[in-house]
Amino acid sequence: RHEWKFIQKIVEEVSNKLNHRYLSGAKYPVGIHSRVQYLTDLLSIETEAVCIVGICGMGGIGKTTIAKAFFNEQFHKFDGCSFVTSVREIAKGPKGLIGLQEQLLFDILRKKKNLNINSVDRGINVIRDRLHNRKVLIVLDDVDQLDQLNSLVRERDWFGPGSRIVITTRDVHLLKVLVVDSIYTAQKLYRGESLQLFSWHAFREGHPKEDYVHLSEAIVDYLGGIPLALQVLGSFLFDKRSIPEWESALEKLKRIPDNQIQEQLKISFDALEDDELKDIFLDIACFFIGSGEGDVVRILDGCGFSSKIAIRVLTDKGLLTINEMNKLTMHDLLRDMGREIVRKESPKELGKRSRLWRHEDALHVLTKHTVRAKQMNFC
Ligand SMILES: Nc1ncnc2c1ncn2[C@@H]1O[C@H](COP(=O)(O)OP(=O)(O)O)[C@@H](O)[C@H]1O
Ligand SMILES: [Mg+2]
Structure with missing residues (x-):
């Protein structure tokens, strides 16, 4: 086990130096190899035709983990690669679908300027122009709407021969509409x-x-x-x-x-020992997913917490992860659990909840003067 950790560290270091993005995977991987092998077989990696495979299954079953392990194993065989995490969240963000297109292009072309994407259609043109002669590996993780797929990978001829596309989703229906080559239903562990x-x-x-x-x-x-x-x-x-x-x-x-x-x-x-830990977990689930650890520690310590230790405890308990970029991440099911706890504090009256993370909710409460709680946090 020790040796394995050591080797993983070396691989990470070397890949970083080569400017390849090695994605951090499960802390204690179990049964990954056979699953990645199965996915590799479905993607018939040697053929010229562009091939799209979808991985579907419920949240928490390991779709992202399989896709990352596959990506780590294969990316060096391609002219460019992009692993787009949380497609669903980025699509909901300020730039929407354009944000997704920009990320895909940036990852593959490695330059940000002059793309000039001001509409989704323009984005599609750029993707087609720049990528049709490149052999690319693209993973779209956690897709939940067809328009996300349509704006990124609708036609196979947008990408060069030998390109491979992996899509993970909870909604198998999306994969059928896009007409993927194969569907891999992620299985529970034995x-x-x-x-x-x-x-x-x-x-x-x-x-x-x-x-x-x-x-x-x-x-x-x-x-x-x-x-x-x-x-x-x-x-x-x-x-x-x-x-x-x-x-x-x-x-x-x-x-x-x-x-x-x-x-x-x-x-x-x-079972978290004290209320401070619970509060910090909830604050992170509501406001700080994707933020840098240092920034979050500064903000929370400013509110009187000792958050550095708390973040360590939450990480040890598997409730929180710090990714390769030192950003706080949390599985969506854990995040949703946290937000549900806050929602249940007062299901009907927004003003009585301890935290509001949606701008619309905060605005509603502020304009209608409905704040009742003594202390309320806004995003
Ligand atoms: N085969 C595995 N071995 C060890 N840990 C795993 C395995 N598959 C998933 N995990 C862990 O379980 C959690 C959920 O997996 P994830 O891939 O994020 O699920 P999904 O994307 O299907 O929601 C992650 O923390 C991941 O590290
Ligand atoms: Mg996932």
């Missing part, structure tokens, strides 16, 4: 793999400690092979070493109906 992943997080080894075998198996069975849940619950139990604490976690899981992954994740949030 039971053995699940136990292994859970154990890496709970014990820092690939199997449960002796006294915890039965409890671990029971917990893993409730988590149903979803990597995100295995990771969060495993990390949650890492510093819990008494059997009753484990039994109590199992009891909580038993009470949650099947497939309610957000409720499962919430066990870990509810």
Whole structure:
């Protein structure tokens, strides 16, 4: 394991030096190799025709992880590459679809100026003009609307021979409309793999400690092979070493109906030791995803928190990740869980919630003078 970490570090360093973007993957990868191999076979990597494959499956099942691992393995074979993360979020951002097109072009051409994209149609022309003779690798991660695909990869002849496009989405229907070459339905982890992943997080080894075998198996069975849940619950139990604490976690899981992954994740949030940690988690979920760690620490410390340590704790618990650019990221299901907690503080009255992260909501509350809470944070 140590050796593996060391090798990963070297690969990262070298790729950075070569100006290639190596994407950081799962902390304890399990069963990735066979899944990436399967994807590689679907993409018939040696043929000349442009090939598009979609990966679909529920949130937390590992779509992004498979796509990243595939990208890391293959990008050096192409003339240009782009891994567009969170397509759904960028499309909702200020630049919308144009923002997506700009990112794609910037990643591949490596220069920002003179593209002059002022409309989606113009963006499409630039993509076609600049990329039709390049062999490119494009990953569009987390697509949720057809217009996102149409403005980036609608026609195969926009890209040079041998180009490969991977799309991940929760909505298999989109892949059928775009007419992709193959659809890869991401599968849950097998039971053995699940136990292994859970154990890496709970014990820092690939199997449960002796006294915890039965409890671990029971917990893993409730988590149903979803990597995100295995990771969060495993990390949650890492510093819990008494059997009753484990039994109590199992009891909580038993009470949650099947497939309610957000409720499962919430066990870990509810157990955060103090309110400051919970507040910081919620602040990040509502306002700071994608922000630099240093900036967030400065802002939160300004509000009287000791956020550096808190961020460390949240990362250890698998509730937060710091990416290769030192930005805070969080899986959408965790983010949505956080926002749901805030929403539930007052489902009907916006003014009574502790945080408002949508501009429209903040404006509504301010113009209608409906703030009731003593303290409210705005984005
Ligand atoms: N095969 C795997 N081995 C280890 N961890 C995994 C694996 N697949 C996913 N994960 C972890 O589970 C979490 C959710 O995976 P992700 O790829 O983001 O899911 P999705 O994109 O389907 O929502 C991530 O934190 C990831 O690191
Ligand atoms: Mg994803």
